[in-house]
Amino acid sequence: MTQEQRPPLPSAARTVFFVSDGTGITAETFGHSVLTQFELRFRQVRLPFIDTLDKAYDAVRKINEAFATDGHRPIIFSTLVKAELSDVIRQCKGMYMDMFQTFVAPLEQELGVKSTHTIGRSHNIVDSEEYRNRIEAINFSLAHDDGQSHKNLAEADVILVGVSRSGKTPTSLYLAMQYGIKAANYPLIPDDFERGRLPSALYQFKAKIFGLTITPERLSEIRNERRAGSKYAALENCRYEVNEAELMMKREGIRWLSSTTKSIEEISTTILQEIKPDRREY
Amino acid sequence: MTQEQRPPLPSAARTVFFVSDGTGITAETFGHSVLTQFELRFRQVRLPFIDTLDKAYDAVRKINEAFATDGHRPIIFSTLVKAELSDVIRQCKGMYMDMFQTFVAPLEQELGVKSTHTIGRSHNIVDSEEYRNRIEAINFSLAHDDGQSHKNLAEADVILVGVSRSGKTPTSLYLAMQYGIKAANYPLIPDDFERGRLPSALYQFKAKIFGLTITPERLSEIRNERRAGSKYAALENCRYEVNEAELMMKREGIRWLSSTTKSIEEISTTILQEIKPDRREY
Numbered sequence: 001m002t003q004e005q006r007p008p009l010p011s012a013a014r015t016v017f018f019v020s021d022g023t024g025i026t027a028e029t030f031g032h033s034v035l036t037q038f039e040l041r042f043r044q045v046r047l048p049f050i051d052t053l054d055k056a057y058d059a060v061r062k063i064n065e066a067f068a069t070d071g072h073r074p075i076i077f078s079t080l081v082k083a084e085l086s087d088v089i090r091q092c093k094g095m096y097m098d099m100f101q102t103f104v105a106p107l108e109q110e111l112g113v114k115s116t117h118t119i120g121r122s123h124n125i126v127d128s129e130e131y132r133n134r135i136e137a138i139n140f141s142l143a144h145d146d147g148q149s150h151k152n153l154a155e156a157d158v159i160l161v162g163v164s165r166s167g168k169t170p171t172s173l174y175l176a177m178q179y180g181i182k183a184a185n186y187p188l189i190p191d192d193f194e195r196g197r198l199p200s201a202l203y204q205f206k207a208k209i210f211g212l213t214i215t216p217e218r219l220s221e222i223r224n225e226r227r228a229g230s231k232y233a234a235l236e237n238c239r240y241e242v243n244e245a246e247l248m249m250k251r252e253g254i255r256w257l258s259s260t261t262k263s264i265e266e267i268s269t270t271i272l273q274e275i276k277p278d279r280r281e282y
Numbered sequence: 283m284t285q286e287q288r289p290p291l292p293s294a295a296r297t298v299f300f301v302s303d304g305t306g307i308t309a310e311t312f313g314h315s316v317l318t319q320f321e322l323r324f325r326q327v328r329l330p331f332i333d334t335l336d337k338a339y340d341a342v343r344k345i346n347e348a349f350a351t352d353g354h355r356p357i358i359f360s361t362l363v364k365a366e367l368s369d370v371i372r373q374c375k376g377m378y379m380d381m382f383q384t385f386v387a388p389l390e391q392e393l394g395v396k397s398t399h400t401i402g403r404s405h406n407i408v409d410s411e412e413y414r415n416r417i418e419a420i421n422f423s424l425a426h427d428d429g430q431s432h433k434n435l436a437e438a439d440v441i442l443v444g445v446s447r448s449g450k451t452p453t454s455l456y457l458a459m460q461y462g463i464k465a466a467n468y469p470l471i472p473d474d475f476e477r478g479r480l481p482s483a484l485y486q487f488k489a490k491i492f493g494l495t496i497t498p499e500r501l502s503e504i505r506n507e508r509r510a511g512s513k514y515a516a517l518e519n520c521r522y523e524v525n526e527a528e529l530m531m532k533r534e535g536i537r538w539l540s541s542t543t544k545s546i547e548e549i550s551t552t553i554l555q556e557i558k559p560d561r562r563e564y
Contacts, residue, residue, distance in 0.1 A: 012393065023551040025460075026315040033308040033361060034385050037397035048551050073392065079315060095392050097385050103316050110355065110377050111294065115319035126545050135546075138452045142427075170420045173455055178307075263408050264417075269305040269330050 012040035015066035017047055019059055019078040019089055024048035030099060031077035042075070050080065056088035063092040133180035141176040144184035145169055150201040153184060158275050159205055160185040161198070161249070162212035163241045164232075165222045167259035167267065171212065174264045179272065193244035198252060210271050211249040211256030216242045218260045294322035297348035299329055301341055301360040301371055306330035312381060313359035324357070332362065338370035345374040415462035423458040426466035427451055432483040435466060440557050441487055442467040443480070443531070444494035445523045446514075447504045449541035449549065453494065456546045461554065475526035480534060492553050493531040493538030498524045500542045 016035065018027040024046045035042060045066070047059045066074045074094035080086040081100055090096050104115050143149055144156065146169065153159065158175065160168040164187050172183035186199055202209060214222075216238040223233035231237055249256050255274050259267055298317065300309040306328045317324060327348075329341050348356045356376035362368040363382055372378050386397050425431055426438065428451065435441065440457065442450040446469050454465035468481055484491060496504075498520040505515035513519055531538045537556055541549055 014393075023547050025547055025551070026311055029308055029311045030315075030381065033312075034382070034389065037363065037382070037386050038389070038393060038395060040393070040395070046551075048555070075389070075392070081319065095388075097388075099312065100316070100319070102384060103379050104319050106377075106379075107316065107320070107357070110357070111296070111320060111322070113320060113322070126543055131545060135452055138455065142424075142451065145424075169424065170417055170459070173420065174459060177452070177456060177459060261408055263413060265305050265307055269307070269328075272328075273330070 010040060012038070012042050012072075013070055014040075014042050014072050015063075015070055015074040016042045016044050017059070017063055017066075017074055017076045017094070018044070019047045019050055019076055019080060021051045021080055021082065021085065022048065024079075027077045027079040027099070030079075031075075034077070034097075043070075050085060050089075053084065053088060056085045059089060060092040063089075063094045067093040130180060134177060137176035137180045137182045138173065140182040141172045141184070144182075145172065147186040147199065153201065153205055155182055156184040156205065156208060157181045158183045158271060159202060159209045160212060160271075161188055161202070161209055161245075161254065162256075162259075163188050163214070163219065163238075163245045165219060165226075166212040166214045166245075167264065168212055170264045171259075171267050171271070175268050175271065178268065181272070188241075188245045188248065190241070190244075193241070193248065196248070198248065206252070206254070208275060209254050210275060211245070211254045212259045212267070213242060213246055213249070213256055214258060215260045292322060294320070294324050294354075295352055296322075296324050296354050297345075297352055297356045298324045298326050299341070299345055299348070299356055299358045299376065300326070301329045301332055301358055301362060303333045303362055303364065303367065304330065306361075309359045309361040309381070312361075313357075316359070316379075325352075332367060332371075335366065335370060338367045341371060342374045345371075345376045349375040412462060416459060419458035419462045419464045420455065422464040423454045423466070426464075427454065429468040429481065435483065435487055437464055438466040438487065438490060439463045440465050440553060441484060441491045442494055442553075443470055443484070443491055443527075443536065444538075444541075445470050445496070445501065445520075445527050447501060447508075448494040448496045448527075449546065450494055452546045453541075453549050453553070457550050457553065460550065463554070470523075470527045470530065472523070472526075475523070475530065478530070480530065488534070488536070490557060491534075491536050492557060493527070493536045494541050494549070495524060495528055495531070495538055496540060497542045 016031060018024045018031050020027045028046060050056055050059050063074050063076065076089065076094045076096045078086060078089060078096065078098050079100060080089065086098055086101065108115055158181060160172055160183060162168050168185035172185045175181040175183040186202060192199060216235060219238040219242060220233055220235040227233050257267065257270055298313060300306045300313050302309045310328060332338055332341050345356050345358065358371065358376045358378045360368060360371060360378065360380050361382060362371060368380055368383065390397055440463060442454055442465060444450050450467035454467045457463040457465040468484060474481060498517060501520040501524060502515055502517040505520065509515050539549065539552055
């Protein structure tokens with residue numbers, strides 16, 4: 001839709017570095033959330049696994065090179081835990097923002113315990129129950145994508161329904177990957193509309209069904225990317241399917257939201273608030 | 283493996299709140315990275331979509347209730363952007379950590395521009411090219427999971443290979459979802475080992491092939507969860523497959539890593555560093 005119609009953001013002519021002794025994902029997520037507050041584009045470089053002095057000095061060299069090239073101070077988002085490493089990076093010719101020293105130190109005081117300050121603690125993540133739940137949920141969501149299997153639906157935390165291409169699959173996978181939520185999904189298809197009933201396998205699980213809808217215009221666009229000019233993608237057909245799906249969800253008392261202008265992150269958060277899976281609070 | 287053998291972390295008897303005017307994902311990711319520095323368990327509550335004064339006062343009530351229940355100050359990780367909302371939350375009986383005021387204000391000065399401070403700017407994410415790339419990559423990775431399709435392999439950014447259950451599928455989906463990387467994956471199966479060659483569809487794309495391996499012991503464990511007592515899961519068979527797969531990858535000069543103790547986040551970061559897809563720097 002609209003990105004092409006918008007003027008691109010002006011360039012900040014700045015390089016942003018995400019520096020971490022691990023994967024750098026936290027540094028990047030945090031940095032992005034700060035940077036989106038500015039209507040500027042930044043050149044972005046991730047420097048993960050900075051876990052020795054040598055690598056830290058190498059990172060400083062890269063940062064200083066960017067300074068020389070850009071003519072402006074680079075911006076550094078760091079999640080380095082070890083002081084001897086962050087002390088090196090801090091000497092660079094950039095603006096240094098340190099997530100850990102800013103927040104971990106005050107927390108040590110509040111909690112009355114020292115932080116582990118262990119590089120690589122997150123490497124044990126693979127053995128954790130939370131991680132294994134996530135992997136299991138991904139496998140579950142894949143096996144229950146697009147109504148593929150009725151098996152073990154009792155195990156599902158949520159069952160998404162909606163017309164084809166309303167956003168069910170990416171949302172299911174995101175719920176699984178991010179939260180370890182077992183999310184099955186079922187397409188609502190013309191057969192269901194003619195019968196005027198949900199797929200019968202779903203009735204006993206109605207409490208955990210959540211619907212996605214979408215505007216017919218956006219749906220037609222998305223379907224045309226896949227099958228240009230087909231009846232499936234035609235606006236008139238999309239209007240029919242969306243209208244029937246919404247009627248059915250209303251009739252069955254199913255909660256739903258429109259995915260038209262929502263990201264999978266936003267859809268997932270809303271679903272978690274509505275469904276409130278047992279295992280934790282949202 | 284090991285989680286069961288470890289004593290559970292002691293409880294901090296503290297409640298942690300993630301407060302945001304959006305989904306709360308950034309607040310949660312950031313908060314987790316700080317909290318994992320402490321060997322303590324925390325009760326965790328996400329308070330997303332706090333975008334009005336009423337909701338902010340409601341959040342303060344919840345935080346103060348936790349204080350009364352726990353007998354300790356709750357800990358608040360906030361990504362609230364609007365000062366009138368964060369000023370309300372700040373009055374709570376908790377320890378308030380504000381990511382935006384700590385980092386956005388200094389950046390405004392550095393960049394010489396005001397931040398947009400617009401709640402809901404991230405709601406436009408759906409129209410962005412980056413977001414559409416991610417959704418397209420998820421669809422691509424799903425369609426090219428487990429060697430399902432040879433079509434459009436030229437479009438793949440990376441092709442993962444490895445024995446069944448070595449971690450290819452969750453890694454492919456994570457690469458797609460997080461980075462918009464089109465990741466196909468192909469299982470290496472006994473047929474390939476007997477032929478002594480990679481699946482022939484892959485040869486022309488060798489530059490973007492990356493291998494995953496795993497210890498036979500861990501592989502046998504994982505396979506036994508799916509098909510207990512099968513030949514497929516037997517340790518001896520896993521030893522054979524892993525050994526053959528590693529020999530083949532060595533022979534073909536394919537880069538690979540072991541997924542045994544690595545999370546999909548860590549595997550993905552390493553792959554990005556090795557493969558260096560064109561479209562951005564890592």
